[in-house]
Amino acid sequence: MSQGEAAESNDHDTALAAVEAVLMVTEEPVPIAEISAAVGLEQDRVKHLIEQLRAEADGAGPDQRERGYELRYVAGGYRYYSRMRYAEQVSAFVLGGQTARLSQAALETVAVIAYRQPVARSQVAAIRGVSVDGVIRTLVHRGLVDTAGTDPVTGATLYATTTALLEKLGIDSVDDLPALSPHLPGIEAAEGIGPGFGELGEGS
Numbered sequence: 001m002s003q004g005e006a007a008e009s010n011d012h013d014t015a016l017a018a019v020e021a022v023l024m025v026t027e028e029p030v031p032i033a034e035i036s037a038a039v040g041l042e043q044d045r046v047k048h049l050i051e052q053l054r055a056e057a058d059g060a061g062p063d064q065r066e067r068g069y070e071l072r073y074v075a076g077g078y079r080y081y082s083r084m085r086y087a088e089q090v091s092a093f094v095l096g097g098q099t100a101r102l103s104q105a106a107l108e109t110v111a112v113i114a115y116r117q118p119v120a121r122s123q124v125a126a127i128r129g130v131s132v133d134g135v136i137r138t139l140v141h142r143g144l145v146d147t148a149g150t151d152p153v154t155g156a157t158l159y160a161t162t163t164a165l166l167e168k169l170g171i172d173s174v175d176d177l178p179a180l181s182p183h184l185p186g187i188e189a190a191e192g193i194g195p196g197f198g199e200l201g202e203g204s
Contacts, residue, residue, distance in 0.1 A: 015039065015041055015045070015049060016049050016052060016053065018034060018039040018041075019039055019041075019053065020053055022035055022038050022039060023035070023050075023053070023071065023079065023080055024080060026079055027131065027133045027134045028077070028133065029072075029073075029074045029075045029076065029077030029078060030077045030078055030079065031051070031077045031078075032046050032078070033195065034113055035050075035078070050078055053071055054070070054071040057070050057071050058070065068082060068083055068086055069080075069081060069082050070083050071087075082204055092143075095201075103131075105128075105135050106135050106138060108133050109124060109135045109136060109139065110145060110161065111138055111147055112124045112128065113159050113160065114161050114174055115174075115177065115179060117148065117158075117159065117160035117161060118148040118149065118158035118159065118160045119155065119159060119160075120151055120154070120156040120158055120159070121133060121136055121156070121157070121159070124136070124154060124159075136159060140159075142160055142181060143164045144161065144162060144164060144165045144168070145160070145161055145162060145165070146158050146159070146161075147159060147160075147161050147162065149162035
């Protein structure tokens with residue numbers, strides 16, 4: 001391989017890895033245009049790289065091993081998903097963490113929802129300063145949070161805590177939670193709600 005060919009190969013591998021890195025951290029399907037802007041490459045090239053990543057996940061890579069995940073095109077964008085044939089194993093892993101403590105991100109998120117409910121994901125994200133989509137999905141899946149209608153103005157889905165959360169905290173209603181500022185000033189507020197939240201039995 002010539003020096004020029006080696007440089008071109010390295011450039012291709014770097015671009016491929018950059019696209020892969022973006023897809024690995026997304027929580028929702030991402031359009032090609034957004035990936036293109038993130039990695040600084042033309043959309044046509046990004047599409048070609050995505051097709052290569054998809055083929056490699058399906059077993060077309062150098063080792064010809066099909067991965068436990070696949071790259072799907074869903075709702076106008078791309079995202080990695082675990083393969084359906086391993087749904088039983090993935091479910092066992094997710095549900096098997098029932099005795100694990102909540103992560104700090106989950107503690108903060110459920111605290112915001114508990115004190116501000118019903119509340120939209122965008123409002124929770126604004127208070128925490130980070131995306132909360134994945135954490136809220138986890139909390140809903142584990143029965144600690146549930147949907148509570150939609151915002152009449154924006155149409156956004158609203159979330160509230162469940163009776164299961166109250167049972168785990170050992171209280172009758174959210175009115176029994178320690179008083180906080182009505183504006184919930186900062187993430188520190190999540191630490192001021194008593195030891196009950198830290199002992200909840202779920203991981204995130």
